[in-house]
Amino acid sequence: MVENIDNLLKLAYGFSISKILFTAVSFDVFTKLSGTEKTAAQLSQELSLPERSFSRLLNSCTALGLLNKKDGRYSNTPLSEEYLVEGKPFYFGYHINALNSRLYGPWGTLEEIIKKDEFQPSVEGKSDDIIKAVSSTKEFARKAMMSQHNYSQLIAIDFAETIDLTGRKSFLDIGGGTGIFTAETAKRFPHIEYTIFDRGFVLEVAKDILKEHKVEDKVKLCEGDILNDPFPEGSDVALLSGVLDGYDEAICRDMIKKIYDYLPKGGLFYITESVINDERSGPVFPSIFSLILLLQTEKGDARSRGEMEEWLRDAGFKVVKYEVMSKRSGAYRNSGLITAVKE
Template identity: 30%
Template sequence: MPHNALRFPATDPTPIFEHFRGNQGSDLLTAAVAHFDLFASLDRTPCSLDDLAQRLSLAPRPTHVLVTALRAMGLLREIDGRLQLTELAREHLVPGSDFDCGDYLGLAAQSPSVLQMVQLLKTNRPLGSDASDGGAAFIYRDGIASAMEATDTARHFTLALAGRAKNVAPALAEVAGLADATHLLDIGGGTGIYAFALLQKHPPLQATLFDRPEVLRVAQEMSERYGVTNRCQFMDGDMFADPLPVDADTILLSNVLHDWDLPECQALIERCAEALPSGGRLMIHDVFLNDALDGPLPIALYSASLFSFTEGRAYSAAEYRDWLETAGLECYEPIRPTGVHCGLMTAIKPT
C-alpha cells in the first residue's frame, strides 16, 4: 500500500519547531548586548539600517537577521527610516539605566553558542564554509565542501529535512490549485514529498525532480514508497548553471530560496521565468517575514537558523514580489498558508 502524502497530521507540530528554534533568540539578544553594545549605541544616536551595519562592522545579511529578530522581540522600532529603541529596551538594556539587566544577559556572553553566533555575524559565512567541520550542510556551491555531495550525509540531511515536509505537504497540495497543470518541475525538492503530494492530488500530473545526484537517490526510493515512480523523472544538476527542463508548465521552489543571498535568489527566479512557457506558473513555498521586516518572531528566529547554516535568510513577501516582477512574472493572488509558518506565493508568466 503506497504511503499517503495527502494525510494531515492529527496535531499541529508548529510549537515543536518554535521551541527548537528558540535558542537563536537567546544567542542574538546576548550578542547584541554583550558583544556589539547595540542598545547603548542606538540610545546615543538612532540611525538607519545601513548606518548601523557600518557602525557594527557587519555585512547587510547578518545585520538584517539581527535587527529583524530584535524588532520582532519588541526591542527596536523604525521611525522615519531610523532604528530606535523601544521603551522596553531603553529601560532595561541601556547600560547604567535604573533597571538595566544587560549584565544579567551578559552571564551567557562566553557560552559556545553565543560565541559561535558572534563569529557567524562577523564573518557572514555559514557553518562549515571553511570545511573545518566537514563542509556546509544544506547548500551546494563550487569551492565549498557540501554534505549533499556525499552519500551518507546527503541521505541523513535529506531525510531529516523531510521531518517538516511530510507535515506540510498535505496542506500545500490542498491550496496549490494545479487542476489544469500537466508537468511540475520541483527544483531542489529533496525527498520529493511535496511533489509526491501534488502528484497524488492530481492524477494526470507528471513531475520532474531536479537536485543533486545523491539527493535524487533518496527521492527515487521515496517515489516508490509513495507509488508515483512511473510519473516522475529525476534530473541531476546545478540549478544555477545547468539547463532547466522547458516542458514544465509549473515550477516549484519549496524552501529553496531561503538558502541563498539576494543575487542568487534573483538569478534563480529569472532562470525559472525563462524556462516557463507563457501562462506557466512559478510557485514559491517558503516562510515570509512581514514586509516591514519586524517579525513574526518565530520566522525571525528561523531566519537566524537559516543564516547559520546557509548563505540565505528569511525574506519578506515584498522582497519576493520584487524579484518576481523584475523577472517579468505577475503575482495574482495573496499568500496561502500551508503549515509550520510556511505559505504559498504563486506568480504567472504573462501570455
C-alpha cells in the same frame, strides 16, 4: 510579546526545554513507549541508562506535556505518539536529531558568529555550507534530506491541498529534495507528468520517498544543478520550495528570471518559504530561521513577501496571490505560498 517575568523566564530557559526534547528523542524514549506504558526502572534497563538521572528526564518530559505519568508508569501523549515514534508516517525525529547534532552546539557560539559577521561552518565538521555539504557524500545527503523531509511533510500536504493544477500538463519541482511536495501533489493530481530536478545524492533519497508514497511511476528524476544546468524541457508548472532562503538577492533574482524564461506563456510558478515580514521583525520562527541561515549558509536569509514579489514582477511574472498555509502544518512557521503566472 514578553509582558511579564514569567514570559521572560520561559525565554531564558528555552535552551533547556529544547535539550530535554533532543535528549529524549536521541534515547528513543518515545519509540520505546509506543502503544505501552513502562516504569522508569524498566525503561532505564532497556536503554542501559542510570535510573536516577534518567527518571529526571522522564519527569521533565511529563511536565512539558510530552509524556503521561500515572502510578509511576510513563506513556506517550497523543502528540508524541504521532510525531516522535520512529516508523510512524509523520515521525519528526530526523529533524529533531539534526537540530541537536548540527545546530545546538554552534548556536551556543552565536555571540562570536555575530561579531565575525560571516558564515560559520556547522555541518558535522565540514567546511562547506549546508547547501554544498549535501552534495559531498551519499551518507550526509541522506541525513540532511531526511531532516528536511520531516520539516516539509505537513507543509507539502497543505501545498497539494491549496493549489489547482486543472488543465496543466507537466510539473517541474526545482531543487525538489526528497520529492515530498511532488509526491503529495501527484496523489492529488495524478493526470499530469512530474519531474524532480536536483543533485544525484539527493535524488537517491527521493527515489525511496516516491516509492513510499506509491507515485514512483508518475515521476521522472533528472540530475542537475539548479543554478548552472538547463531545466528539463516541457513543463508548464514550476515549483521552488524552500530554495530562495539559501542564496543572496542576486542569485535569487537570476533563478527567478531563469524560471520565467523557461516557462511557456501562461505557465504557473509557485514559491513556498517560511516568510518573514517586510520589516524583518517577525514572526518569531522566520526571525529565528534567519539566524540559523547565518550559521549554516554563506549568503542565505529568510525571505519576505515584499522582496519575493518584487523579484517576480521584475522578471516579468504577474503575481496572482499570496496565502499562508497552516491547515496541517500549523501557523508557527508562517509557511507562505506565492502563485505567479507568466503572461
